[in-house]
Amino acid sequence: MDHIKPLPSYLVQRYQGWKATTYEKNQSWYRHLGTEGQHPRAMIISCCDSRVHVTSIFGADQGEFFIHRNIANLVPPFQPDGNQHGTSAAIEYAVTALKVAHVVVLGHSQCGGVQGCIDMCKGHAPALEAKDSFVGRWMDVLRPGYEDVAKIKDPTEQARALEKRSVLVSLDNLMTFPFVKERVDAGTLTLHGLWHNIAEGGLEAYDNAEKGFVQV
Amino acid sequence: MDHIKPLPSYLVQRYQGWKATTYEKNQSWYRHLGTEGQHPRAMIISCCDSRVHVTSIFGADQGEFFIHRNIANLVPPFQPDGNQHGTSAAIEYAVTALKVAHVVVLGHSQCGGVQGCIDMCKGHAPALEAKDSFVGRWMDVLRPGYEDVAKIKDPTEQARALEKRSVLVSLDNLMTFPFVKERVDAGTLTLHGLWHNIAEGGLEAYDNAEKGFVQV
Amino acid sequence: MDHIKPLPSYLVQRYQGWKATTYEKNQSWYRHLGTEGQHPRAMIISCCDSRVHVTSIFGADQGEFFIHRNIANLVPPFQPDGNQHGTSAAIEYAVTALKVAHVVVLGHSQCGGVQGCIDMCKGHAPALEAKDSFVGRWMDVLRPGYEDVAKIKDPTEQARALEKRSVLVSLDNLMTFPFVKERVDAGTLTLHGLWHNIAEGGLEAYDNAEKGFVQV
Amino acid sequence: MDHIKPLPSYLVQRYQGWKATTYEKNQSWYRHLGTEGQHPRAMIISCCDSRVHVTSIFGADQGEFFIHRNIANLVPPFQPDGNQHGTSAAIEYAVTALKVAHVVVLGHSQCGGVQGCIDMCKGHAPALEAKDSFVGRWMDVLRPGYEDVAKIKDPTEQARALEKRSVLVSLDNLMTFPFVKERVDAGTLTLHGLWHNIAEGGLEAYDNAEKGFVQV
Numbered sequence: 001m002d003h004i005k006p007l008p009s010y011l012v013q014r015y016q017g018w019k020a021t022t023y024e025k026n027q028s029w030y031r032h033l034g035t036e037g038q039h040p041r042a043m044i045i046s047c048c049d050s051r052v053h054v055t056s057i058f059g060a061d062q063g064e065f066f067i068h069r070n071i072a073n074l075v076p077p078f079q080p081d082g083n084q085h086g087t088s089a090a091i092e093y094a095v096t097a098l099k100v101a102h103v104v105v106l107g108h109s110q111c112g113g114v115q116g117c118i119d120m121c122k123g124h125a126p127a128l129e130a131k132d133s134f135v136g137r138w139m140d141v142l143r144p145g146y147e148d149v150a151k152i153k154d155p156t157e158q159a160r161a162l163e164k165r166s167v168l169v170s171l172d173n174l175m176t177f178p179f180v181k182e183r184v185d186a187g188t189l190t191l192h193g194l195w196h197n198i199a200e201g202g203l204e205a206y207d208n209a210e211k212g213f214v215q216v
Numbered sequence: 217m218d219h220i221k222p223l224p225s226y227l228v229q230r231y232q233g234w235k236a237t238t239y240e241k242n243q244s245w246y247r248h249l250g251t252e253g254q255h256p257r258a259m260i261i262s263c264c265d266s267r268v269h270v271t272s273i274f275g276a277d278q279g280e281f282f283i284h285r286n287i288a289n290l291v292p293p294f295q296p297d298g299n300q301h302g303t304s305a306a307i308e309y310a311v312t313a314l315k316v317a318h319v320v321v322l323g324h325s326q327c328g329g330v331q332g333c334i335d336m337c338k339g340h341a342p343a344l345e346a347k348d349s350f351v352g353r354w355m356d357v358l359r360p361g362y363e364d365v366a367k368i369k370d371p372t373e374q375a376r377a378l379e380k381r382s383v384l385v386s387l388d389n390l391m392t393f394p395f396v397k398e399r400v401d402a403g404t405l406t407l408h409g410l411w412h413n414i415a416e417g418g419l420e421a422y423d424n425a426e427k428g429f430v431q432v
Numbered sequence: 433m434d435h436i437k438p439l440p441s442y443l444v445q446r447y448q449g450w451k452a453t454t455y456e457k458n459q460s461w462y463r464h465l466g467t468e469g470q471h472p473r474a475m476i477i478s479c480c481d482s483r484v485h486v487t488s489i490f491g492a493d494q495g496e497f498f499i500h501r502n503i504a505n506l507v508p509p510f511q512p513d514g515n516q517h518g519t520s521a522a523i524e525y526a527v528t529a530l531k532v533a534h535v536v537v538l539g540h541s542q543c544g545g546v547q548g549c550i551d552m553c554k555g556h557a558p559a560l561e562a563k564d565s566f567v568g569r570w571m572d573v574l575r576p577g578y579e580d581v582a583k584i585k586d587p588t589e590q591a592r593a594l595e596k597r598s599v600l601v602s603l604d605n606l607m608t609f610p611f612v613k614e615r616v617d618a619g620t621l622t623l624h625g626l627w628h629n630i631a632e633g634g635l636e637a638y639d640n641a642e643k644g645f646v647q648v
Numbered sequence: 649m650d651h652i653k654p655l656p657s658y659l660v661q662r663y664q665g666w667k668a669t670t671y672e673k674n675q676s677w678y679r680h681l682g683t684e685g686q687h688p689r690a691m692i693i694s695c696c697d698s699r700v701h702v703t704s705i706f707g708a709d710q711g712e713f714f715i716h717r718n719i720a721n722l723v724p725p726f727q728p729d730g731n732q733h734g735t736s737a738a739i740e741y742a743v744t745a746l747k748v749a750h751v752v753v754l755g756h757s758q759c760g761g762v763q764g765c766i767d768m769c770k771g772h773a774p775a776l777e778a779k780d781s782f783v784g785r786w787m788d789v790l791r792p793g794y795e796d797v798a799k800i801k802d803p804t805e806q807a808r809a810l811e812k813r814s815v816l817v818s819l820d821n822l823m824t825f826p827f828v829k830e831r832v833d834a835g836t837l838t839l840h841g842l843w844h845n846i847a848e849g850g851l852e853a854y855d856n857a858e859k860g861f862v863q864v
Contacts, residue, residue, distance in 0.1 A: 014275045049282070112309070251531075317461035436841050495699055622653040
């Protein structure tokens with residue numbers, strides 16, 4: 001285990017500050033969470049991007065959201081092939097074990113994964129096309145979405161369109177999971193699609209009537 | 217897209233509160249992040265569990281941590297087989313594109329995924345052994361870790377031991393990624409293992425000298 | 433170069449201790465900073481006083497804050513006269529090259545520079561009024577602020593009032609820099625005023641609603 | 649004062665963490681510093697760069713170093729012209745009022761100010777040559793040093809040479825201050841020149857015998 005190093009001291013200090021203040025003031029809640037288990041209301045599927053913290057945007061405290069974060073907030077289609085599917089495992093656990101009431105897919109502006117997908121689909125990123133590119137293969141999930149935005153010429157507009165498309169692709173793929181569809185049909189689970197504008201603090205939700213994303 | 221519903225109104229209200237307060241006060245920073253891109257210092261691999269928010273424990277604001285969250289904070293071994301590996305994609309992006317200086321794996325107490333792994337390994341959870349159980353197949357990553365804790369009789373102690381084991385298994389698997397090992401060997405990337413006690417607000421870090429986890 | 437002497441040995445020892453511990457543990461981060469450059473979030477303008485270390489108060493690690501320190505944390509008004517203005521150069525670099533999101537002016541209790549200004553304004557410090565007194569001429573920046581506190585009789589109260597005034601004078605002067613005002617108006621830069629009580633560990637922030645400094 | 653905004657909440661949290669831990673544990677020392685004043689042993693003149701924190705490198709606690717930080721750790725020559733010289737004021741205060749025993753000038757690798765000076769001297773940075781460029785006019789202090797490194801062809805080597813030159817120029821200029829020279833000659837003040845390699849954690853001190861910088 002020689003490859004494991006001590007925690008950087010600035011994180012030690014920050015943790016100790018949290019322990020002496022936030023934990024101290026809220027310990028009854030943390031103890032409750034520890035002994036009574038978690039009962040989150042929603043699952044959030046969001047990007048790993050350091051600029052997008054859904055707990056901040058929704059003022060969510062410990063215990064509220066079951067959060068899966070991966071590159072570009074993608075959900076692959078249902079594939080019960082016995083392989084390791086981390087995203088599908090998280091969805092299965094949230095929906096069938098925790099019985100969350102909502103699954104929210106949250107996309108965002110300036111998404112590096114989505115930009116990589118565009119570059120790859122245009123043939124400008126040969127490295128991403130290699131079989132052993134994990135990012136490239138992961139972004140393959142979004143390839144079908146690219147066709148809908150291929151004709152947009154302005155690069156910013158195109159990226160934005162595919163970022164929103166990534167939310168819809170994920171939501172469509174969610175419906176291929178039998179345990180999701182069944183609960184959606186029974187009215188015990190609802191799906192939601194959001195797109196967050198980092199710079200402007202904007203939040204748009206997919207609106208069925210408008211067939212598009214509308215500012216919340 | 218009939219399966220997509222409007223955002224629950226409590227989330228709309230909270231978002232609008234955030235926009236009028238936190239965003240308003242910090243908009244210069246959000247705009248900076250939007251135009252200048254992200255430069256996170258560390259990648260955090262943590263559990264989806266709603267009770268564990270690494271940003272809270274470390275007082276981390278937008279822009280600091282690139283965060284991947286999956287069930288039981290697991291990293292599967294390096295498998296460049298052309299399939300979709302969301303965790304591997306996140307690691308590849310953080311290490312090779314963002315060039316983070318640290319990867320921190322954060323386990324925690326009362327982990328439902330780890331408990332499921334124990335039940336499964338003891339033969340008490342046939343549903344998890346089914347080929348089409350995404351949670352079961354995902355927890356297979358941790359099976360080798362179970363052998364080290366199989367003999368522990370007290371169920372709480374055993375769970376705790378496997379929760380910590382899950383951090384070490386992930387760190388070992390991280391070293392199977394050539395682009396991780398290369399940077400660790402070159403001293404440009406360090407790996408860190410943590411375990412968080414939800415109820416007590418505790419934080420333990422793996423210590424090489426002690427060959428175990430030690431309170432921070 | 434006969435005037436340059438070897439480093440005092442207590443500093444050599446301490447540096448070697450730092451190299452063997454802090455550097456050793458964080459070298460991946462230092463290497464990242466060395467190769468990827470700095471991306472600080474905020475500029476801090478603080479006093480040279482040995483008792484005020486902003487990195488300690490905010491648990492800030494290498495890379496977070498671009499820090500200018502001068503006597504009494506003063507910002508002179510915008511004077512593009514071709515002369516050497518070290519403070520203005522630091523502000524220009526932080527705002528236009530590094531594009532920091534925040535400029536924080538941090539004043540503090542028991543400030544020797546501020547006390548000198550009071551003595552000078554009261555006519556009790558003729559040496560500071562001499563043309564060749566660098567401290568006196570530098571504290572001229574704060575003279576306009578003295579008028580607001582001239583009537584306060586209690587010396588401690590008066591000093592405290594001028595220490596806080598020094599923060600506001602600096603923030604007002606900051607707004608005379610076109611490149612600052614432009615970004616403040618555009619919402620890409622925010623200004624903040626703080627006063628630190630050394631003995632009590634207090635921190636007060638200027639509050640627009642209260643028209644005064646309020647404990648954080 | 650509408651331009652002054654509340655402190656970003658992540659800094660509020662961090663401050664409160666510091667107050668509850670570091671301050672709490674060390675309050676006797678902070679109170680001592682508040683009532684007994686500062687008695688720093690050394691003045692440090694260092695760069696504003698966010699990657700260079702001299703308190704970290706030398707493990708210095710509150711009260712030890714009187715620290716002036718400006719772009720590229722420069723000291724302009726003695727100019728008692730009645731204008732505002734922030735750097736000269738800081739030196740005057742440290743040497744004549746606080747009577748520090750050492751003045752240490754600390755340069756560093758990857759210095760943006762020094763690189764700007766090189767670009768300007770080569771005629772590649774017309775913006776820095778404008779009368780109203782504060783950075784440009786400030787870097788004029790280093791122009792005489794450029795001649796010594798003008799012939800070095802490798803850009804990294806040249807930058808490194810000028811970074812070290814900036815330390816020597818500052819130390820030479822320090823000797824033009826009568827109150828500095830007098831104390832150096834009397835043996836009550838010593839001057840020291842250092843250069844810090846950010847990525848490697850290196851520290852080199854100017855050595856009279858070697859006529860150059862030598863690893864500490």
